[in-house]
Amino acid sequence: PFDFTPSDGVTVDPLNTVITWNAPDAELIEIILESEDAEGTFDVIVSASLPGLTVPPQFLEEGVEYKIELLAYHENGNRTIVESSFFTPS
Numbered sequence: 001p002f003d004f005t006p007s008d009g010v011t012v013d014p015l016n017t018v019i020t021w022n023a024p025d026a027e028l029i030e031i032i033l034e035s036e037d038a039e040g041t042f043d044v045i046v047s048a049s050l051p052g053l054t055v056p057p058q059f060l061e062e063g064v065e066y067k068i069e070l071l072a073y074h075e076n077g078n079r080t081i082v083e084s085s086f087f088t089p090s
Contacts, residue, residue, distance in 0.1 A: 014089075
């Protein structure tokens with residue numbers, strides 16, 4: 001199974017939002033954050049061996065729901081995608 005945090009509509013601290021994942025056998029992880037209520041898209045590809053990634057605080061706005069998508073890229077060319085959402089407090 002491929003899972004990650006934050007997810008399931010939790011509220012995060014916009015000054016300290018860390019995305020973590022468990023993606024067995026993945027080589028790379030692409031992290032995409034976007035919102036209908038905020039400008040810009042955060043899109044980065046990192047090594048799956050990293051323990052996590054801190055979202056730059058200047059990207060997250062107060063009182064916004066963010067859609068989060070993680071794509072796991074595997075050596076054999078397969079990709080797995082999971083998505084969810086989280087909130088920042090007002």
